[in-house]
Amino acid sequence: MINKIFDSLQAAVADVHDGATVMIGGFGTAGMPAELIDALIAQGARELTIVNNNAGNGDTGLAALLKAKRVRKIICSFPRQTDSYVFDALYRAGEIELELVPQGNLAERIRAAGAGIGGFFTPTGYGTKLAEGKETRLIDGRHYVLESPLHADFALVKAYKGDRWGNLVYRKTARNFGPIMASAAKVAIAQVSEVVELGALDPENIVTPGIFVQRVVAVPQAAHQALQAGQAA
Amino acid sequence: MKRLNRDEMAQRVAQDIPEGAYVNLGIGVPTLVANHLDPSKEIFLHSENGLLGMGPAPAPGQEDDELINAGKQHVTLLTGGAFFHHADSFAMMRGGHLDYCVLGAFQVSVKGDLANWHTGAPDAIPAVGGAMDLALGAKQVFVMMELLTKQGESKLVNECSYPVTGVGCVGRIYTDLAAFDVTPEGLAVREIYSDLDFDALQKLAGVPLIDATQNRRAA
Numbered sequence: 144m145i146n147k148i149f150d151s152l153q154a155a156v157a158d159v160h161d162g163a164t165v166m167i168g169g170f171g172t173a174g175m176p177a178e179l180i181d182a183l184i185a186q187g188a189r190e191l192t193i194v195n196n197n198a199g200n201g202d203t204g205l206a207a208l209l210k211a212k213r214v215r216k217i218i219c220s221f222p223r224q225t226d227s228y229v230f231d232a233l234y235r236a237g238e239i240e241l242e243l244v245p246q247g248n249l250a251e252r253i254r255a256a257g258a259g260i261g262g263f264f265t266p267t268g269y270g271t272k273l274a275e276g277k278e279t280r281l282i283d284g285r286h287y288v289l290e291s292p293l294h295a296d297f298a299l300v301k302a303y304k305g306d307r308w309g310n311l312v313y314r315k316t317a318r319n320f321g322p323i324m325a326s327a328a329k330v331a332i333a334q335v336s337e338v339v340e341l342g343a344l345d346p347e348n349i350v351t352p353g354i355f356v357q358r359v360v361a362v363p364q365a366a367h368q369a370l371q372a373g374q375a376a
Numbered sequence: 377m378k379r380l381n382r383d384e385m386a387q388r389v390a391q392d393i394p395e396g397a398y399v400n401l402g403i404g405v406p407t408l409v410a411n412h413l414d415p416s417k418e419i420f421l422h423s424e425n426g427l428l429g430m431g432p433a434p435a436p437g438q439e440d441d442e443l444i445n446a447g448k449q450h451v452t453l454l455t456g457g458a459f460f461h462h463a464d465s466f467a468m469m470r471g472g473h474l475d476y477c478v479l480g481a482f483q484v485s486v487k488g489d490l491a492n493w494h495t496g497a498p499d500a501i502p503a504v505g506g507a508m509d510l511a512l513g514a515k516q517v518f519v520m521m522e523l524l525t526k527q528g529e530s531k532l533v534n535e536c537s538y539p540v541t542g543v544g545c546v547g548r549i550y551t552d553l554a555a556f557d558v559t560p561e562g563l564a565v566r567e568i569y570s571d572l573d574f575d576a577l578q579k580l581a582g583v584p585l586i587d588a589t590q591n592r593r594a595a
Contacts, residue, residue: 170425170462171448173441196462223503224448234501243502246424247466247509254463267470267509270543272494286543315459316426317442322461350461366441 147309147359148338152182155332155360159188159297162215166194166253166324167205168300171224174317176301176334177204178362183299184208190215194253194295196246196320198222198230209233218293220246245273248290250323256292257326257355265290298328302351303367305335306342309356310349314367318350325355332358336367378571379552387412388569389478389520389550397475398422398468402510403447406478406520422474424506426465429457446506466506469513477514479507481521481549483536486583488546488558490519491538504541511542523551523580530582532556532563553577557588564588 149155156179159165165183169175184207191214198219199206206229208214217239222230233239244252245267255263264287268274278289300321303314311333313321325331333351338361380388386408393399393409395417401407410432413419421430423445430445431452439450453459468474483491493507494500511517521531532549548566549556554577555566564586568577574587 171444173425173444173448221503221505223501231501241502243504245504245508246462246506247470247513250462250466251470265470266512270489270540271508272539273504273508313459315440315442315453316423316444318459318461319426320462323463 146307147353147357148307149358149360152178152334152360152362153185155179155358156182156186156297156299159183159186161188162190162192163188163296164192164194164294166295166298166320166328168195168298168319168321168324169205170196170316170319172200172204174301174313174319174321175204176299179299179301179332179334179360180204180208184211184213189213192216192218194218194249194293194324196220196249197224198227198241200224200226202229206230209239212238214239216240216242218242218244218249220244220249243273249293250320252290252293253320253323253327256294257323260292262289262291264288293327295324295328296330298324298331300325300331300333302333302335304337304339304344305333305356305359306339306344306353307359308341309333309353309359310344311335311351311353311356312344312348313350322351322355325351330357331355332360334360334362336364337361377553378569380569381552382408383412385520385550385552388555389518390414393419393476395419398428398473399476399478400424400469400474400510400513402477402479404480406480407447409478409520422465422468423451424462424465424469424509426460426462427451427453427457428460428468429454431457466509469509472515474514476516476518477510478518478520479510481519481531482538483531483533484519484521484546484549485533485536486558486563488544489536490517490541490546491536493541494539496537496539507541511545516547517545519546519549521549521551523553530580532581532583534583553580556585559586562586
């Protein structure tokens with residue numbers, strides 16, 4: 144019997160090695176797998192390369208991982224936010240490397256990795272500082288920039304429900320990078336608000352098929368429980 | 377000098393968005409456009425973090441931290457709206473499926489180059505987000521901005537001095553004083569909202585303008 148359910152967050156992230164590239168889902172805090180990140184901090188892996196849309200908010204989640212100085216490099220589109228002071232200080236002190244990628248290119252580079260694409264020409268960024276030094280091509284009268292796929296050793300994502308085969312559904316705009324990051328990593332680890340029986344998810348509506356997911360951990364979310372109580376009432 | 381305030385600018389932009397349009401409103405001033413769209417028209421608002429059919433802010437107490445827009449503000453979903461992942465969301469933009477993007481700007485050049493992501497200040501932490509994708513993200517890219525900086529310099533320029541976000545991507549520029557179309561011949565004045573005449577506007581803008589106001593001048 145195949146069972147991708149892990150009993151603990153600790154076990155789910157136990158083999159993340161020093162120097163690993165780790166994708167972390169979320170757009171700001173929506174979809175950020177905060178509990179998996181806490182487990183990664185406790186686990187102690189260092190010199191990580193992190194892929195996320197942002198560079199942490201406040202002192203929790205990704206910001207806490209940065210604050211613990213576990214991250215050598217971050218690949219993201221929008222590090223600077225009103226509450227990104229942890230990143231800002233590390234960056235100004237020269238203690239973290241930043242690779243800035245336009246958000247759509249970031250998403251497509253992740254998608255490309257998961258889809259086995261060796262590179263792609265995108266119009267986004269052409270003629271800008273972020274395309275300096277990159278190969279360009281004129282195709283049917285439009286300028287494009289060659290971008291490479293972005294692979295990861297691990298992906299940490301937050302989904303709404305998952306089953307023991309790793310099938311996932313998400314909730315609202317917390318979906319964001321989850322599905323593509325799961326496909327781009329050798330090991331995708333999903334924290335789900337609820338583990339459901341095989342067959343409970345409508346096969347027509349599964350967003351991430353289990354082939355892309357290696358580990359699932361239940362992390363009940365108070366907000367989701369309140370929501371379900373509301374639906375039941 | 378008579379000028380439109382930001383709400384009036386937003387209202388003017390909203391008038392040019394027809395029923396059935398798929399629209400992305402950039403972070404900041406362009407979000408005001410949503411307040412002025414005719415509620416009797418069905419217009420689809422897209423937010424690049426993965427939703428189509430974005431509705432207004434929720435009532436107090438109804439906020440859901442997993443239902444936000446690209447500015448990370450709480451929003452709602454209209455009946456018939458949809459969620460999708462980031463790669464699909466940017467495919468909608470890059471693939472030319474959206475009809476309009478409305479963006480803010482630091483500068484726009486006479487050729488339609490846009491600068492809105494970085495001031496180029498050496499100590500600034502760079503952040504681009506979806507700006508470069510949005511710049512190319514629709515069949516029509518509108519810019520909405522004040523014509524002059526606080527220091528009184530024109531934001532319309534021959535060449536952008538700030539780092540560019542996109543090359544030749546802007547179609548139309550709505551400002552507090554006038555609206556301009558980017559044409560192969562140069563910037564054409566569509567409408568003047570101020571009590572300035574064309575020559576006075578030309579002087580303020582500081583770049584060559586074509587008078588295309590005809591009889592469109594606002595009363």
